[in-house]
Amino acid sequence: MRHYGTVRVNGRTSRRLAWLSLFVCILAITLLTGTAWSQEEVSAADEAEAADEWPKGHYPLPEQGDVIGEDYIVEARSEETLLDIAREHNVGYQEIRRANPDVSVWLPGEGTEVVIPGRFILPPVEREGIVINVAELRLYYYPPAGEGESPRVETYPIGIGREGFDTPLGKTKTTMNLKDPAWYPPRSVREEAAARGEEAPAVVPPGPDNPLGSHAILLDIPGYLIHGTNKPDGIGMRASRGCIRMFPEDVASIFERVPVGTQVHLINQPIKAGWDGDMPYVQVYEALEEQEAGMAALMETLALLERNADEPSTPLNYELLRELLENPSGEVIALTPAPEPEPEPEEEHSEKESLLWEELAV
Numbered sequence: 001m002r003h004y005g006t007v008r009v010n011g012r013t014s015r016r017l018a019w020l021s022l023f024v025c026i027l028a029i030t031l032l033t034g035t036a037w038s039q040e041e042v043s044a045a046d047e048a049e050a051a052d053e054w055p056k057g058h059y060p061l062p063e064q065g066d067v068i069g070e071d072y073i074v075e076a077r078s079e080e081t082l083l084d085i086a087r088e089h090n091v092g093y094q095e096i097r098r099a100n101p102d103v104s105v106w107l108p109g110e111g112t113e114v115v116i117p118g119r120f121i122l123p124p125v126e127r128e129g130i131v132i133n134v135a136e137l138r139l140y141y142y143p144p145a146g147e148g149e150s151p152r153v154e155t156y157p158i159g160i161g162r163e164g165f166d167t168p169l170g171k172t173k174t175t176m177n178l179k180d181p182a183w184y185p186p187r188s189v190r191e192e193a194a195a196r197g198e199e200a201p202a203v204v205p206p207g208p209d210n211p212l213g214s215h216a217i218l219l220d221i222p223g224y225l226i227h228g229t230n231k232p233d234g235i236g237m238r239a240s241r242g243c244i245r246m247f248p249e250d251v252a253s254i255f256e257r258v259p260v261g262t263q264v265h266l267i268n269q270p271i272k273a274g275w276d277g278d279m280p281y282v283q284v285y286e287a288l289e290e291q292e293a294g295m296a297a298l299m300e301t302l303a304l305l306e307r308n309a310d311e312p313s314t315p316l317n318y319e320l321l322r323e324l325l326e327n328p329s330g331e332v333i334a335l336t337p338a339p340e341p342e343p344e345p346e347e348e349h350s351e352k353e354s355l356l357w358e359e360l361a362v
Contacts, residue, residue, distance in 0.1 A: 054152075055154075055253070056089060056090040056118075057090040057154055057155050057156055057250075058152060058153075058154050059152060059153055059154075059155075060150050060151070060152055061127065061142070061150070061151040061152050061153050062276075064275075065274065065275050065276045065277065066121050066122045066124075066274025066275055066276070066281075067119065067120070067121055067122075067274060067275075067276040067281055067332065068119070068120055068122065068153060068155075069118045069119045069120055069155075070118055070119050071099075071115060071116060071117055071118055071119050071331075071332075072115075072116050072118060073113050073114065073115055073116065074089065074113075074114050074116060075110075075111050075112065075113060075114070076103075076108040076109060076110060076111065076112040076113075076114055077110060078110040079107075080108065081105065081106050081107065081108070082096055082097075082100065082103055082104070082105045082106070082108055082114065083096070083105065083233055085108070085114050085116075086157075086236070087232065087235070087247060089116045089118070090118070090155075090156065090157065090250075091116060091117060091118070091157055091236065092137055092138075092157030092158070092159075092235050092236015092237070093233070093234070093235065093236035093237050094137060094236050094237060094330075095117050095137070095157065095236055095330060096114075096116075096117070096236070098117070098329060098330050099115040099116070099117040099330075099331075100114055100115055117330065117331065119331075119332045120138070120155060120283065120332065121272040121273065121274045121281055121282075121283045121332055122140065122153065122272075122274065123140060123267060123269055123272060124269065124272060124273075124274070124304050125265055125267060125269075126265070127142045127153065128142055128263055128265075129141075129142060129173075129262045129263030129264060129265065130142075130174075130226075130258070130262060130263070130264045130265070131264075131265045131267065132158065132167075132244060132264065132265070132266045132267070133267050133268070133269050133272075134160050134167050134169070134266065134267070134268050134288065135267075135268050135269055135270040135285045135286075135287065135288055136269075136270070136272075136283075136285045136330065137157060137158055137159070137160060137236050137237070137238075138155055138156065138157060138158060139155065139156045139157075139158045139226075139244065139246065140153055140154070140155045141153070141154045141155075141156075141254055141258070142154075143257055154254070156246055156247070156250045156254075157235050157236045157246075157247070157250075158235065158236075158244050158245060158246055159229070159234045159235045159236065159237055159238070159239050159240050159244070159245035159246075160238055160239075160240060160242075160244060160245075161238065161240050161241060161242035161243070162238045162239055162240065162241070163238065165188075165240065165241040165242045166242065166288075167224075167240075167242050167243070167244060167266065168221055168224060168242065168266060169266045169267060169268055170265075170266060171263065171264070171265050171266075172219050172220045172221050172263075172264050172266070173219070173220050173261055173262060173263055173264055174217050174218065174219060174220070174226075174258060174259075174260055174261065174262045174264060175218045175219065175220050175260060175261075176217075176218040176260060177215075177216070177217050177218075177255055177256075177258070177260065178215070178216045178217075178218065179214065179215060179255070180206035180214055181206065181210070181212050181215075181216040181227070182203050182204065182205050182206060182210070183203070183204040183210050183211055183212050184202070184203050184204075185200045185201065185202075185203075185204070186223065186241070188241065189241075208230060209230060210230060211229060211230055211231070212225070212227040212228065212229075213227055213228020213229050213230060213248050213251065214228055214248065214252070215227065215228050215248070215251045215252050215255045216228070216251075217251070217254075217255065217258060219264060223242075224242060224243055224244075225243050225244070226243070226244045226246065226251065226264075227243060227244070227245060227246070227251060228245070228246060228247070228248040228251045228252070229245045229246070229247075229248065232247055232248065235247050238288075268288060270284065270285045270286065270287040270288070270328065271283075271284050271285075271297060271300055271301050271304070271325070272284075272304070273301050273304035273305050274304065274305075275305070275307070278314055279314070279334050279335075279336075280305050280314055280316060280334070280335045281332050281333065281334055281335065282301060282321060282324055282332075282333055282335055283330065283331065283332045283333070284324050284325060284328040284329065284330070285328050285330050286328045287328075297325050298321065298322065298325065301321060301325070302316075305335075314337075315337045316335050316337075317335045317336055317337055320333070320335055320336075321335055
């Protein structure tokens with residue numbers, strides 16, 4: 001009999017080899033499967049880490065639901081104004097003031113806690129192109145997703161037309177992107193200058209005095225643009241002559257990525273409602289026009305919270321909803337069901353009453 005090393009080929013050894021081979025196969029399959037699971041977990045972790053590194057205001061588009069972002073708290077640094085903090089964290093003037101009514105605008109003080117209102121309900125319109133909600137002073141951009149990219153949404157604070165110079169509403173599109181645009185003062189500006197005894201310039205060239213900033217995106221509405229500004233403190237306010245103003249760095253960030261012909265949907269939606277899982281949420285802003293929170297507003301909100309017949313129903317807290325409509329804060333609030341009233345405790349019977357009940361029971 002020929003020997004091959006220390007392995008003898010006989011009946012008992014063959015059985016041992018068979019069991020050993022089976023064990024090795026099982027071990028190999030387990031290791032390979034475990035490796036695949038680890039790779040999937042690593043991929044998910046990498047994607048989550050990449051999302052954390054996105055610029056402020058950039059969020060993965062929820063596959064289901066309507067809520068993005070989170071509120072959080074930062075500490076003010078020395079000599080930092082509330083407006084500095086707002087700009088650094090992608091919020092506008094009114095947003096930061098509503099969230100921090102007791103904090104000084106000009107000198108919060110080193111170490112002061114400042115709430116950053118970074119949670120939003122997506123506007124109740126198609127998620128395409130640019131959506132501008134004048135009621136909340138915010139722009140939403142849904143960039144086209146490339147191959148292998150997750151759909152996302154970007155949101156930025158804006159300034160809009162002041163009273164008498166309302167920003168127009170409706171659907172339009174972008175027509176031209178201008179770098180370092182010149183500004184030609186409109187007739188209203190020239191008339192105001194004349195009333196002050198001044199003469200408005202015929203044209204303001206590119207530079208620090210140009211109210212359009214260094215980037216402008218023209219809309220297919222004559223005279224209206226999305227542009228930067230040389231007065232960034234007005235972002236988050238009604239301060240323009242109808243155009244949409246953005247922080248200079250914000251409009252620069254989308255300038256090259258918004259192709260000509262992009263749809264722009266301008267809406268006035270002071271009430272937003274939506275879902276995050278099985279929890280309904282509402283976000284209410286003060287209406288631009290005088291509008292009471294009556295039955296029409298209540299019905300509008302309920303319509304936004306309608307779900308498909310095959311989805312689970314969730315009881316709504318109508319009392320809380322009414323309160324939010326009457327006191328708009330811009331916060332994303334969960335419409336948690338109202339607590340059920342506690343049962344009244346049963347009255348304890350006196351000793352004499354207990355004896356009486358015992359005698360009656362005999």
